[in-house]
Amino acid sequence: MKYIALVYYREQIMNDMSQQEWDALNQECIAGVEKLVADGKMLDGAPLLSVDTATTVRVREGRITTTDGPFAETREQLAGFYLLEARDLNEAIQLGGRIPTARYGSIEVRPVRELRAEDNER
Amino acid sequence: MQQLDELYRQESRRVLATLIRLLGDFDLAEEALHEAFAAALDQWPQTGVPANPRAWLVSTGRFKAIDRLRRRSRHDQILTELQQTAEQETTSSLADEAVGDDRLRLIFTCCHPALSTEARLALTLREVCGLTTEEVARAFLARPSTIAQRIVRAKSKIRDARIPYEVPAGPQLHERLQSVLAVVYLLYNEGYAASAGDQLQRQSLSREAIHLGRLLGQLLPQPEVMGLLALMLLQDARSAARVSAGELITLEDQDRSLWDQKQISEGIELVEQALPRPGMGPYCLQAAIAAVHAEAATYADTDWAQILALYDLLYKLTPTSVVALNRAVALAMVHGPEAGLELIDPLLEDLAPRGYHLAYAARAELNRRLGRYEQARRDYEQALALVEQAPEQRHLERQLSSLPTVDAQ
Structure with a gap:
């Protein structure tokens, strides 16, 4: 079963790090990803640039409108995602716990929904 | 039939x-x-x-x-x-063994930490204890439709997020067992002292919690499981003496002849077995404290030095403000009210905003013993401002009204 692990943290924590500390954390993430992929547990994923770069797009009455920033201001900001392959939620939780930034922020683990032609889940 | x-x-x-x-x-x-x-x-x-x-x-x-x-x-x-x-x-x-495993699987699944606490309580009562939705609703003073919805949502999450039907193995077992024990003890406490309202003891919930504790004890006889069962038995043994005509009776004033001696000896036996075993933890220590109280023929006979020693250990394992408060009360019994007050004052900052009225009630009691009635009065008033449960409130009001008006010094 596929789960997505959404990585949230306060960007300020990372901004307050020295370049060396930040690079070290990123190296830890690279090693973690390599291990997850080698274990057959990670299908995809990506880190994101700061929410300062976010643009929110909506379509209303057929027209695109854009606004600056993320759709909601939150205490912790979305920083990236992992697409995981896990037997069940217990394994997904264990895998989420292996993400290095879980020490600083939060990992939201959610099952992935399948897009179907009909009988779609809600 | x-x-x-x-x-x-x-x-x-x-x-x-x-x-x-x-x-x-x-x-x-x-x-x-x-x-x-x-x-x-x-x-x-x-x-x-x-x-x-x-x-x-x-x-x-x-x-x-x-x-x-x-x-x-x-x-x-x-x-x-x-x-x-x-x-x-x-x-x-x-086979009996497999069926026992299934019952444990059910308990661990209903108490999964990925479910909200309210959902864990409702689901455990419904599925493990076999209460009807209406009975669960009555126990939590909630509407049956609310409880039904809570249970439906929990089951959907179990199915959709694929919470596995299993007893976790290895290091996860310890952590997940904590979640199970917490649910059982929460149920017990909901029954022992309803968190709001006028019904002091919703005993059916306490009974269900003890029943669950016994079941867990049979299926997974680890020290903390036995410790929790002992703790519940020892506290429950006092239930007949704890209330009189709807009014709360404190440990000090309880008629100890009303205590259930059979439950007390069962509880004490369980603690004595569990305490020396590796894996002993906070529930065992709390049960041991309850056992010391239970062994005292009168309040004056209470072995406070032993209780203080047990609180010292408990505080090492769980350094929370609530444990520190109880330890301060025990310390006041051994070393005098002033020593206790010194420890309580710094705790108020943490406990008062959480609505923990017992912190002020404890300080009031120590000030009363020191003859500082004015300060005791202010403390009781602050406790009254925080208390939610009607019998507790009336108890505090009685304490307040019995204070002499002039300080002893």
Whole structure:
């Protein structure tokens, strides 16, 4: 079963790090990803640039409108995602716990929904 | 058929726990359980009760579920798997050991930390204890529709997020067991001292919690499981003395002849077995403290030095403000009220905003003993501003009104 692990943290924590500390954390993430992929547990994923770069797009009455920033201001900001392959939620939780930034922020683990032609889940 | 009623009470939770494993779905298993009992009611008067009624109920339930899935013409994976396994494993999966494992699986699943605390409580009462939705609602002073919705959501999350039906192994077991024990103790406390309202003891909840504690003790006899059971038994042993005409009676003023000595000796025996074992933890220590209180013939005979030593250990394991407050009260009994007050003052900053009225009540009591009645009055007033439970409130009001008006010094 596929789960997505959404990585949230306060960007300020990372901004307050020295370049060396930040690079070290990123190296830890690279090693973690390599291990997850080698274990057959990670299908995809990506880190994101700061929410300062976010643009929110909506379509209303057929027209695109854009606004600056993320759709909601939150205490912790979305920083990236992992697409995981896990037997069940217990394994997904264990895998989420292996993400290095879980020490600083939060990992939201959610099952992935399948897009179907009909009988779609809600 | 009276025999069937009896059997339902004894076996329905076991049968359900196994059906959930076999069918992989709570709702399907519940429907199957009811259909199996309906079939028994229909057939047993003619055929007689089968040699192994539980096995009959499980296997009938499973075939009823297969029928139901067929009628829905959902030829999905579940149905295929079910048909393949239906003939093979009935006997082995119904051995007592396997059934015990199923009951543990059910408990661990209902108490999964990925479910909200409210959902864990409702689901455990409903599925493990077999209470009806209405009974669960009454116990939590909630509307049945609210509880029903909570249970439906929890079951959907179990199914959709795929919370596995298993007892966790290895290092996860310890952490997950904490979640299970916390649910049982929360249930007990909901019964022991309702968090709001005028009903001081919703004893049915305490009874269910003790029942769950006994079940866990049989299935997973780890020190903390025994410790929690002992703690509940020892606290519950005082329940008859704790309330008189709807009014709260503190430990100091309780009629100790009303304490249930049979439960006390059972509790003490459990603590004595659990304490020396590796894996002993906060529940064992709290039970040991309750045991020291239970062993004192009068309040004056209480071995406060031993209680303080136990609180020292407990604080090392769980350094929370609440434990620190209880430790300060014990310390005041050993070293005098002033020593206790010194420890309580810094705790108020943390406890008062959380509405913990007992911090002010404890300080009031120590100030009263020191003859500082004005300060005691202010403390009682602050405790009263925080208290939610009516009997506790009346108790504090009585304490307040019995204070002399002039300080002793």
